[in-house]
């Protein structure tokens with residue numbers, strides 16, 4: 001039985017992950033904005049909630065995030081850029097997971113293997129970007145990839161058995177994608193949770209600082 005912490009436990013993928021872990025007998029702690037007042041963009045909220053959370057955890061998953069914030073839709077081109085919408089993207093999708101990682105040391109065991117994973121997105125890949133668009137969300141996810149990479153290197157010094165990674169969950173049927181799926185192939189959240197769990201179960205410290213998709217394949221930065 002693993003000890004698991006899910007941040008963003010109310011989300012499509014977060015809730016499916018809580019259910020999948022509980023179904024296999026893991027002990028799951030979930031934190032969410034709507035359920036617990038956990039706001040990952042608010043430093044004091046992150047500090048207070050994570051200080052009050054037990055641990056150590058075998059797995060911490062950051063499953064928070066949004067594509068649309070305060071009604072701002074993803075930009076078709078850079079001409080649609082709004083400074084405040086871009087800053088909102090960075091606050092939630094980059095700074096939020098960074099705040100969680102800055103509290104990670106206390107949450108993770110030093111004497112055994114553990115995983116700290118952040119849900120990023122393939123569209124955050126700079127190397128894989130061939131079509132443009134969605135500049136704020138893409139840039140915020142590229143930013144969180146650097147956050148994960150940097151934190152992984154630092155965490156390896158104190159927690160040599162931890163794998164700290166960014167994950168692309170696939171295209172998943174959640175409130176997040178509702179307006180954007182079109183004919184794009186997608187999977188239900190429960191299937192995405194099972195895929196991600198399989199990837200995270202297979203991670204070792206050798207994988208730390210990397211970016212993987214739902215099938216365990218490395219995504220280019």
Ligand SMILES: NC(=O)c1ccc[n+]([C@@H]2O[C@H](COP(=O)([O-])OP(=O)(O)OC[C@H]3O[C@@H](n4cnc5c(N)ncnc54)[C@H](OP(=O)(O)O)[C@@H]3O)[C@@H](O)[C@H]2O)c1
Nearest residue numbers: 010011012013033034039040064065119121171172174176
């Ligand atoms: N779905 C996809 O196809 C897809 C593809 C690539 C990457 N991703 C990534 O996967 C992650 C989860 O996506 P999802 O599809 O599960 O989205 P979702 O169903 O819309 O859930 C989003 C979650 O983020 C939480 N959240 C939003 N703002 C927050 C804040 N300020 N503080 C704390 N929590 C906050 C929400 O909490 P409340 O509801 O409690 O407010 C909710 O738990 C995101 O990072 C997304 O970028 C998703």
